[in-house]
Amino acid sequence: MRYFILLLLFCTPALLKAQTNCDLYTDKAHKNACLLYQQAIEYNQGSRESQLLFQRSLQACPTFGPSLHEMSVPYLKQGDFYNWKQLMDRAVNADPKWLADRGWCLFKFLRDYQNSFNDLKRLYDIAKGQPGYSSDGDYDLRIIMALNQRYMGNYNLSLKYFKECIADHEKKNWVGLYDYLHLGVTHLLAQDYKGAIADLQRETKKYEKLADTYYYLGLCYKKMGQPKKAKEQFIKAKTLFTKTGYHRNDPYCEEPDQVYLSDIERELGKFGR
Amino acid sequence: MAQDITKAKSYPEQVGDITFDPKTDRADFKLCDGDIYQYYGTGTTYKGGTKALKQYLLKHYQYKPAYKNITGYVTVRFVVNCRAQTDRFRVLQIDEHYQKTTFNAGFISHLTKLCQSLNNWVAGGTDQRKANTYYYLNFKMLRGRIKEITP
Numbered sequence: 001m002r003y004f005i006l007l008l009l010f011c012t013p014a015l016l017k018a019q020t021n022c023d024l025y026t027d028k029a030h031k032n033a034c035l036l037y038q039q040a041i042e043y044n045q046g047s048r049e050s051q052l053l054f055q056r057s058l059q060a061c062p063t064f065g066p067s068l069h070e071m072s073v074p075y076l077k078q079g080d081f082y083n084w085k086q087l088m089d090r091a092v093n094a095d096p097k098w099l100a101d102r103g104w105c106l107f108k109f110l111r112d113y114q115n116s117f118n119d120l121k122r123l124y125d126i127a128k129g130q131p132g133y134s135s136d137g138d139y140d141l142r143i144i145m146a147l148n149q150r151y152m153g154n155y156n157l158s159l160k161y162f163k164e165c166i167a168d169h170e171k172k173n174w175v176g177l178y179d180y181l182h183l184g185v186t187h188l189l190a191q192d193y194k195g196a197i198a199d200l201q202r203e204t205k206k207y208e209k210l211a212d213t214y215y216y217l218g219l220c221y222k223k224m225g226q227p228k229k230a231k232e233q234f235i236k237a238k239t240l241f242t243k244t245g246y247h248r249n250d251p252y253c254e255e256p257d258q259v260y261l262s263d264i265e266r267e268l269g270k271f272g273r
Numbered sequence: 274m275a276q277d278i279t280k281a282k283s284y285p286e287q288v289g290d291i292t293f294d295p296k297t298d299r300a301d302f303k304l305c306d307g308d309i310y311q312y313y314g315t316g317t318t319y320k321g322g323t324k325a326l327k328q329y330l331l332k333h334y335q336y337k338p339a340y341k342n343i344t345g346y347v348t349v350r351f352v353v354n355c356r357a358q359t360d361r362f363r364v365l366q367i368d369e370h371y372q373k374t375t376f377n378a379g380f381i382s383h384l385t386k387l388c389q390s391l392n393n394w395v396a397g398g399t400d401q402r403k404a405n406t407y408y409y410l411n412f413k414m415l416r417g418r419i420k421e422i423t424p
Binding site: 044046047048052054055058059062071074075077078079081082083085086087109110111112251252253254260262263 | 276277278279280281283284285286287288289311313314316321322323324325346348350365367371372373407409411413420421423424
């Protein structure tokens with residue numbers, strides 16, 4: 001993971017520069033749209049100045065994906081999903097690469113599992129099984145496909161995408177930060193408690209201080225009729241949550257498999273004093 | 274005909290701004306000095322987090338047969354001031370195909386009142402200076418039942 005982050009740090013500015021290098025466009029419409037896009041992103045996201053410049057960019061070239069996408073983002077963040085979707089649909093129609101962002105946001109902000117999966121599967125097919133990453137960088141989009149299927153109750157199909165993605169990452173030695181956690185919770189939901197424990201233990205090796213993992217380990221041991229081990233895990237989860245560790249949290253939305261302190265305390269409360 | 278935001282004649286100072294409307298908003302709802310920020314930038318939250326907020330809304334939501342055809346999304350957007358009080362509620366409605374729609378008025382009124390009754394907000398900002406913020410609650414509806422609440 002460290003190498004992956006370093007790689008991203010070194011590569012990102014170059015990529016961004018390449019993405020916004022307007023000289024790459026040979027036709028006037030795209031070049032003008034690109035120059036106006038570059039001016040727009042200098043202003044605060046969602047500000048009048050920026051939206052007006054995106055408007056002008058799209059007058060120059062109505063299918064200019066970067067402007068359609070960037071103009072859509074503040075609508076998404078402010079809960080105006082009509083205008084967000086209108087703009088992203090146009091971006092996707094112009095270039096299917098925007099399926100990644102639309103599919104990811106349908107999952108994260110709207111919990112629209114079927115349409116999110118449809119977008120990501122379409123991209124998966126186009127990209128020959130490598131749809132890329134979520135825009136926050138947390139997830140290979142195959143993990144989101146797996147989570148979509150899990151939330152729709154299709155555990156077998158969910159596990160298929162999880163395993164395919166994780167096997168691919170294990171070969172490259174860069175498994176996602178939460179991949180084993182989500183795989184473990186999926187096994188837990190499918191009532192494969194031994195499988196879930198194996199996954200969650202792998203997650204503890206990946207991210208030792210994540211409280212959420214120990215909570216789910218506790219649930220597995222509880223389901224297996226091992227209350228002593230379960231309690232140990234819940235105590236560890238609480239210690240990490242409140243003192244020495246971390247827990248899943250995101251400024252925009254509740255995270256998949258996010259655990260609250262009240263969840264842990266409720267389980268501990270069942271053991272009595 | 275679908276509205277095209279790229280052809281708008283003007284844009285607000287910031288996307289999502291809610292200006293005071295004397296017909297619907299409380300005159301005694303006071304904003305503190307400074308701008309209205311977004312919830313994700315200042316850490317505005319609900320006591321007990323999203324989990325507590327959802328539990329309250331799901332517990333108090335009352336399904337009625339008249340709601341059975343309601344499928345889509347309802348977003349209730351509002352301001353949480355620096356004293357953790359709320360007002361300026363606005364409602365956006367779209368169907369399951371993300372097209373604008375108008376749901377049963379009684380349902381919208383019920384959902385809005387539910388959001389207005391939430392009274393354990395924690396204003397974002399720093400301990401020294403709490404901020405006014407915009408927040409929204411998005412309800413994913415399936416045949417009149419709440420399936421999901423985000424963010």
